[in-house]
Amino acid sequence: xxxEPTDLHxxxxxxxxxxxxxxxxxxxxxxxxxxxxxxxxxFASIExxxxxxxxxxxxxxxxxxxGGGEQVVELLVDRPNHYWATTVLEGTGEGVxxxxxxxxxxADDSRAIEVDVRFYLPQAPETDEQSAIILGYLQAxxxxxxxxxxxxxSARQDALDLRKAxxxxxxxxxxxxxxxxxxxxxxxxxxxxxxxxxVRHHKGEWIAHAAVCPHMLGPLGDADIDEYGVIxxxxxxxxxxxxxxxxxxxxxxxxxxxxxxxxxxxHLFIGE
Ligand code: FES
Ligand SMILES: [Fe+2]
Numbered sequence: 001x002x003x004e005p006t007d008l009h010x011x012x013x014x015x016x017x018x019x020x021x022x023x024x025x026x027x028x029x030x031x032x033x034x035x036x037x038x039x040x041x042x043f044a045s046i047e048x049x050x051x052x053x054x055x056x057x058x059x060x061x062x063x064x065x066x067g068g069g070e071q072v073v074e075l076l077v078d079r080p081n082h083y084w085a086t087t088v089l090e091g092t093g094e095g096v097x098x099x100x101x102x103x104x105x106x107a108d109d110s111r112a113i114e115v116d117v118r119f120y121l122p123q124a125p126e127t128d129e130q131s132a133i134i135l136g137y138l139q140a141x142x143x144x145x146x147x148x149x150x151x152x153x154s155a156r157q158d159a160l161d162l163r164k165a166x167x168x169x170x171x172x173x174x175x176x177x178x179x180x181x182x183x184x185x186x187x188x189x190x191x192x193x194x195x196x197x198x199v200r201h202h203k204g205e206w207i208a209h210a211a212v213c214p215h216m217l218g219p220l221g222d223a224d225i226d227e228y229g230v231i232x233x234x235x236x237x238x239x240x241x242x243x244x245x246x247x248x249x250x251x252x253x254x255x256x257x258x259x260x261x262x263x264x265x266x267h268l269f270i271g272e
Contacts, residue, residue, distance in 0.1 A: 173271030
């Protein structure tokens, strides 16, 4: 059980409805690794100090626009009560605490929650005007953070749902149409009996790779591919060699082997 701090100044809060389950929200709270990649305007980098069922402690750096300072941040989780508290232990904003209560709206396991994010400062600002400015800044920052998290959590839920109910009717081969008419600047999703893939034009040729990341099902369709043919997932920046699917630091399983692509009578085919 984590209590609201009584020795700090309560500045104000930010509340919001989010169309996701409590499971997705709690998973997101524990997920320190996504912070610099999904929330680049709030975090420039992150390094884990310790983690467990209790939460996590990390060293972070702020982006230049936010002053570029360093922080040690701790997040403590009260999982049964869907409550978590973030404390800046050291560095910029030392002593600030942010407590969040997530609450189910509607029936059990429905995908609708509310979050109440409460901001606590070590000391009250000197004037009401200063209070209003700091609160406005934090509310705007948390709106952005939750916009970004809502997109991540919703996409992850969709990917989980699709994985649970793979289309039995999915074909083994798909004709993508006349090659000359295909978009070269955006990827095309393809569902095959062997999984979800994308076809895209890269360095002058058509390639296929997995549509979702083996780590937490992040979207790989438009993910950056570097000059060595390594694709980086936008959620936690795990990096996979397209040649053999291996994650470059061994942090998760491999990308599945993509199906063959071939050109027949001017049409591009993917599959068996
Ligand atoms: S979902 Fe985590 S790196 Fe892709
Ligand atoms: Fe997040």
